[in-house]
Amino acid sequence: AFNSLSSVENLYLNNNPLTSLPPDAFRGLTALQKLDLGECQIGTIENNAFRGLTELTDLSLDTNQISTIEDNAFRGLTD
Secondary structure: OOOOOOOOOEEEOOOOOOOEEOOOOOOOOOOOOEEEOOOOOOOEEOOOOOOOOOOOOEEEOOOOOOOEEOOOOOOOOOO
8 A cells, every 4th residue: 555655754644443553564665754553443463564664763552452462563673
C-alpha cells in the first residue's frame, strides 16, 4: 500500500479502527521518521510489523488495546 511513498517522513494514522499490525505493514516507507498509531484499536503487533523503517525516530502507540506483541515485532528498529 505504501510502496510508492518512499519520501514520506511523517504518517499520522491515529484514531483509525486498526486492530493489528501485520508483517511489513509499512513496507516502502523508507524515509519515515514519525509514525502515530495512537488511539486506534490495535490489539496485536505481529513479527516484523516495522521492518524497513530504518529512519524511524518517533513511534506513538498510546491509547490502544495491545494484548499481544510477537517476539520480533520491533525487529529492525534501533533505539
